[in-house]
Amino acid sequence: MTPMEQTGQTVRIRVEGYGEVTARAGERLVLALERGGVDILHRCGGVARCTTCRVSFSEGEPDAMTVAEHDKLTEKGLLGQARLSCQMECADGMAVTPLQTARTTGLEPGKTPAETIEPEPQWTTRPGASAQG
Template identity: 40%
Template sequence: MPKVTVPDHGTFEVEEGKKLVLALEDNGINILHRCGGKAKCTTCRVEVENGDFGELTDIEQEAFSKKGIQEGLRLSCQVRVYEDVTVQPVMTEENSDMDAGPRPAE
């Protein structure tokens, strides 16, 4: 099984193909997903420090261009874990003073 590492939170195994946002949430990372995983709000973005999720999806490109978001980030609601990765969530309940939002569908 692939492993996800989040600095200052540890490393955990994830079922191959699981959405990153759900893998993070299921392992105690309070990442935001205010739109429920529909790639509209971009609050679930992560900085990818190590590993690869492939090319940006069309929906990620569109969301990032609308919001003016920098390169090197991914939407955790749009990527699935197939290999070991290290990611840093940008927005969490702890650093934003917001609740996570509705749980995205698998």
């Protein structure tokens, strides 16, 4: 049994241009992507300050979003267009496209994000989320 299988339910995430990534349910998406071979940027270290870890969803976009993510996406004019992979947890059925990678930008990814979402998450609902939850 792999360490991931020992710690909880595994989920599969489809990543445009990279294939499928296996993650733990509840793992930070940015970390699962990086571990799965995606050279996603996280220039601020995964604390919702820079938007370089942004992804777009074709399936499985979570309705929950942190207030920090909402505020940063609003500030940058990206709310409703992208999500911050550092501010969400992996769930089965996600299909994402990384919007900024080391390969496409020539930038270094940045400091490795912590295992848990930072800053301490306060949750809200994303615009356009289903009223049914």
